[in-house]
Amino acid sequence: MLGPQSQSNASQQSPFIELDRAAWAALAPSLPQPLTETEIVQLRGLGEPLDPREVAEVYLPLSRLLNLYVGGTKSLRNATNEFLRERTEPTPFVIGVAGSVAVGKSTIARLLRELLSRWEHTPRVELVTTDGFLFPNAELERRGLMGRKGFPESYDRRALLRFVSEVKSGAAEVKAPFYSHLAYDIVPSAAITVRRPDVLIVEGLNVLQPPGPGHRLAVSDLFDFSIYVDARTVDIARWYEERFLKLQRGAFANPKSYFHRYASLTEDEARSRAREIWTAINEPNLLQNVRPTRSRASLVLRKSADHAVDSVLLRKL
Numbered sequence: 001m002l003g004p005q006s007q008s009n010a011s012q013q014s015p016f017i018e019l020d021r022a023a024w025a026a027l028a029p030s031l032p033q034p035l036t037e038t039e040i041v042q043l044r045g046l047g048e049p050l051d052p053r054e055v056a057e058v059y060l061p062l063s064r065l066l067n068l069y070v071g072g073t074k075s076l077r078n079a080t081n082e083f084l085r086e087r088t089e090p091t092p093f094v095i096g097v098a099g100s101v102a103v104g105k106s107t108i109a110r111l112l113r114e115l116l117s118r119w120e121h122t123p124r125v126e127l128v129t130t131d132g133f134l135f136p137n138a139e140l141e142r143r144g145l146m147g148r149k150g151f152p153e154s155y156d157r158r159a160l161l162r163f164v165s166e167v168k169s170g171a172a173e174v175k176a177p178f179y180s181h182l183a184y185d186i187v188p189s190a191a192i193t194v195r196r197p198d199v200l201i202v203e204g205l206n207v208l209q210p211p212g213p214g215h216r217l218a219v220s221d222l223f224d225f226s227i228y229v230d231a232r233t234v235d236i237a238r239w240y241e242e243r244f245l246k247l248q249r250g251a252f253a254n255p256k257s258y259f260h261r262y263a264s265l266t267e268d269e270a271r272s273r274a275r276e277i278w279t280a281i282n283e284p285n286l287l288q289n290v291r292p293t294r295s296r297a298s299l300v301l302r303k304s305a306d307h308a309v310d311s312v313l314l315r316k317l
């Protein structure tokens with residue numbers, strides 16, 4: 001554990017406290033395990049099942065920490081209400097989850113939703129992914145951005161900011177557009193409705209971006225907490241390729257899939273196609289836009305080559 005005496009000079013100069021895996025995992029034994037093994041298996045993404053030990057040692061303490069922040073915010077709101085002699089209604093506690101394509105954001109966001117909903121104060125947790133705010137393909141084509149899906153300019157940032165602002169204003173009901181990975185496009189008839197939950201998780205590549213040109217505010221200015229999921233670029237590239245192969249054998253077989261034409265590729269051809277997309281779109285976006293936002297997060301999770309978290313950085317208060 002990093003006690004005040006054991007903090008290195010580097011740590012004293014950083015706005016983050018860094019805990020290695022062992023120190024973080026040591027926080028877990030005193031906490032109840034609210035998910036059964038079956039529930040953990042059901043939460044996996046497209047890859048290998050989530051390791052129950054990873055859930056117990058890493059994500060359970062993280063969900064407890066987040067729950068403490070929600071409780072702390074509630075106390076601060078009560079004190080502020082008393083000070084102002086007002087009775088303002090609580091607004092959802094908004095958590096941003098950022099990181100590269102294929103780093104494991106969706107898996108973590110879904111897991112946190114389940115874990116958080118089991119703690120007191122945070123039973124109602126909703127999740128929105130920012131892909132719903134991508135411009136529809138027709139608009140991306142018009143703007144010459146079809147090869148830049150996921151880059152900041154491929155999103156309707158104004159609509160995303162409006163959505164999070166409405167949630168943080170305490171609106172009773174706010175709708176977000178829906179993106180289908182199968183259709184590879186926005187589904188105009190679909191929407192996700194957020195009804196003033198205790199916690200809203202907003203997951204997406206670019207949620208920690210500073211304000212775009214001509215904008216004064218960014219969505220991250222409205223977050224109560226944010227998490228950046230980090231890993232080595234070579235590992236993320238491999239995870240992207242593996243996921244692509246699984247999709248190619250599974251979802252792409254569906255004739256309705258935008259990528260149905262990839263279903264008949266051999267394994268070598270599929271790997272090479274995945275590497276092309278990674279190198280042309282997702283890696284440059286990671287290096288130019290996504291990773292530079294890492295130090296804006298409240299907490300950074302660093303994953304090793306097998307997805308296991310090997311250190312946690314938490315912003316000092």
Ligand SMILES: Nc1ncnc2c1ncn2[C@@H]1O[C@H](COP(=O)(O)OP(=O)(O)O)[C@@H](O)[C@H]1O
Binds near residue numbers: 048049105107239243
């Ligand atoms: N903790 C984990 N353990 C094992 N595999 C994981 C873990 N997190 C993610 N994965 C796998 O890595 C790939 C990318 O994860 P995903 O959550 O889809 O990423 P993102 O939402 O960042 O694109 C998927 O194939 C997923 O199953």
Ligand SMILES: CC(C)(COP(=O)(O)O)[C@@H](O)C(=O)NCCC(=O)O
Binds near residue numbers: 130131203204205
């Ligand atoms: C839809 C995405 C841009 C991710 O969006 P997010 O929810 O992170 O905002 C990404 O998964 C994607 O489809 N990128 C395009 C390149 C590719 O097919 O990998």
